[in-house]
Amino acid sequence: xxxxxxxxxxxxxxxxxxxxxxxxxxxxxxxxxxxxxxxxxxxxxxxxxxxxxxxxxxxxxxxxxxxxxxxxxxxxxxxxxxxxxxxxxxxxxxxxxxxxxxxxxxxxxxxxxxxxxxxxxxxxxxxxxxxxxxxxxxxxxxxxxxxxxxxxxxxxxxxxxxxxxxxxxxxxxxxxxxxxxxxxxxxxxxxxxxxxxxx
Amino acid sequence: xxxxxxxxxxxxxxxxxxxxxxxxxxxxxxxxxxxxxxxxxxxxxxxxxxxxxxxxxxxxxxxxxxxxxxxxxxxxxxxxxxxxxxxxxxxxxxxxxxxxxxxxxxxxxxxxxxxxxxxxxxxxxxxxxxxxxxxxxxxxxxxxxxxxxxxxxxxxxxxxxxxxxxxxxxxxxxxxxxxxxxxxxxxxxxxxxxxxxxxxxxxxxxx
Numbered sequence: 001x002x003x004x005x006x007x008x009x010x011x012x013x014x015x016x017x018x019x020x021x022x023x024x025x026x027x028x029x030x031x032x033x034x035x036x037x038x039x040x041x042x043x044x045x046x047x048x049x050x051x052x053x054x055x056x057x058x059x060x061x062x063x064x065x066x067x068x069x070x071x072x073x074x075x076x077x078x079x080x081x082x083x084x085x086x087x088x089x090x091x092x093x094x095x096x097x098x099x100x101x102x103x104x105x106x107x108x109x110x111x112x113x114x115x116x117x118x119x120x121x122x123x124x125x126x127x128x129x130x131x132x133x134x135x136x137x138x139x140x141x142x143x144x145x146x147x148x149x150x151x152x153x154x155x156x157x158x159x160x161x162x163x164x165x166x167x168x169x170x171x172x173x174x175x176x177x178x179x180x181x182x183x184x185x186x187x188x189x190x191x192x193x194x195x196x197x198x199x
Numbered sequence: 200x201x202x203x204x205x206x207x208x209x210x211x212x213x214x215x216x217x218x219x220x221x222x223x224x225x226x227x228x229x230x231x232x233x234x235x236x237x238x239x240x241x242x243x244x245x246x247x248x249x250x251x252x253x254x255x256x257x258x259x260x261x262x263x264x265x266x267x268x269x270x271x272x273x274x275x276x277x278x279x280x281x282x283x284x285x286x287x288x289x290x291x292x293x294x295x296x297x298x299x300x301x302x303x304x305x306x307x308x309x310x311x312x313x314x315x316x317x318x319x320x321x322x323x324x325x326x327x328x329x330x331x332x333x334x335x336x337x338x339x340x341x342x343x344x345x346x347x348x349x350x351x352x353x354x355x356x357x358x359x360x361x362x363x364x365x366x367x368x369x370x371x372x373x374x375x376x377x378x379x380x381x382x383x384x385x386x387x388x389x390x391x392x393x394x395x396x397x398x399x400x401x402x403x404x405x406x
Binding site: 096172 | 216217220221223224225226227228248251252255256258259260265267268269272273275276277279280343345347349374375387391394395397398399400401403
C-alpha cells in the first residue's frame with residue numbers, strides 16, 4: 001500500500017485549487033503560469049501517453065499537443081471536473097487518436113473481446129518472460145489507460161470516468177477486463193515488489 | 200451492453216471485487232474501503248485478488264522510469280506560443296484601448312455619443328443586417344471546438360453531421376472552429392457528446 005500512497009501523494013502534490021489558479025492565470029495569457037503547469041504535468045502526460053501508445057517520440061508530441069490545447073483553451077475550462085482530469089482527458093483523446101491512426105487497434109473494447117483468442121496465443125511467451133510491459137501492450141489502449149490512471153496516477157474510478165468521458169460502470173468493466181487479461185497472461189508469482197522503490 | 204450495465208452493489212462479492220484496484224491505490228472513500236476490508240477478512244478470493252493487484256500496482260507504478268525531456272518540451276511550446284502571438288499581433292482590441300483611454304475620452308465621448316445617436320436614428324433599418332461580431336441570440340447557439348491534428352474536412356463534416364451541426368467558421372489562427380447548433384439545444388451536453396468523438400479534442404459553448 002505504501003508504494004501507491006507514495007505515488008499518489010507525489011502525483012497530487014499540486015492540488016486542484018492550485019491547478020485552478022494556474023488555469024485562470026493561463027487563461028489571462030500568463031506564460032509564467034503556463035510554464036509552471038508545464039513543469040508539473042509534462043512528465044505525467046508523457047508517461048501516460050507512452051503507456052497508451054507505446055512510443056516515446058509520439059508520447060512527447062502528444063504531451064506537447066495536450067499542453068498547447070490547455071494554453072489555447074484554458075479560458076473555457078468550466079470546473080465541472082478537476083483541472084487534472086480535464087488535462088488528462090485531452091491527453092487521452094489525443095493518444096487514442098494516435099493509437100487508432102497507427103492502425104494497431106480497431107476501435108472499441110467490445111471488438112477486443114473477439115481478439116481474446118489471439119491474446120491467449122501469446123500468453124505462454126509472456127508468462128515465461130514475466131514481462132509486465134509486454135503484457136500491458138497486449139491490452140487495448142482503452143484498457144491500458146485505465147490501468148495506468150489507476151496504478152500510476154492513483155485516480156479514483158469516478159475521476160477516471162471524467163478523464164475518459166465515460167460512465168463509471170465502463171471504467172470498472174474495463175479495469176476488470178484488464179485484470180482478467182493480465183491475470184491470464186502473467187503468472188501469479190510476480191516478483192515481490194520492494195515498497196521502498198518509489199519512496 | 201458492456202458500457203451500460205448497472206453498477207454492482209458494494210455489499211456483493213462481485214461489487215467488492217470490482218473495487219479492489221481502487222482499494223489498492225488508496226483512493227476509495229472510507230465507507231467503500233471499509234466494505235472491501237471487511238469482506239476480504241472472510242473471502243479468500245478477494246484477499247488473494249488484493250494481494251495480486253498490489254503486486255501489479257507496484258510494477259505499473261515503478262516500471263519504465265524514463266527521463267522526460269521537460270526543457271526540450273518547454274522550448275518547443277514557448278516557440279509555438281511566440282509564433283502564434285506573432286500571427287495574432289495585428290489584432291487590435293478596441294475594448295482594451297477604450298479602457299486605457301477611458302478618462303480622457305469621457306468628455307468627448309458624451310458629444311460623440313450624441314452624434315452617433317442622431318446618425319443611427321437617420322439610418323434606414325434592415326432587420327436582417329448583422330455584423331460578424333454581433334452577439335445576438337444566435338451567438339448563444341454556437342459551440343467552439345478544436346480537432347485532433349490531421350482531421351480531414353470530410354471527417355470533420357461527418358462528425359458534425361452526426362450531431363446535426365454545421366461548421367460556421369474556422370479554423371482560427373489558434374485552430375479553433377465554430378459550429379452552430381439548433382436553437383434550444385443543451386449546448387453543454389452537446390459539447391460533451393462532441394468531445395466523445397476521437398476527432399474532437401475540446402468543445403465548449405461559445406460565451
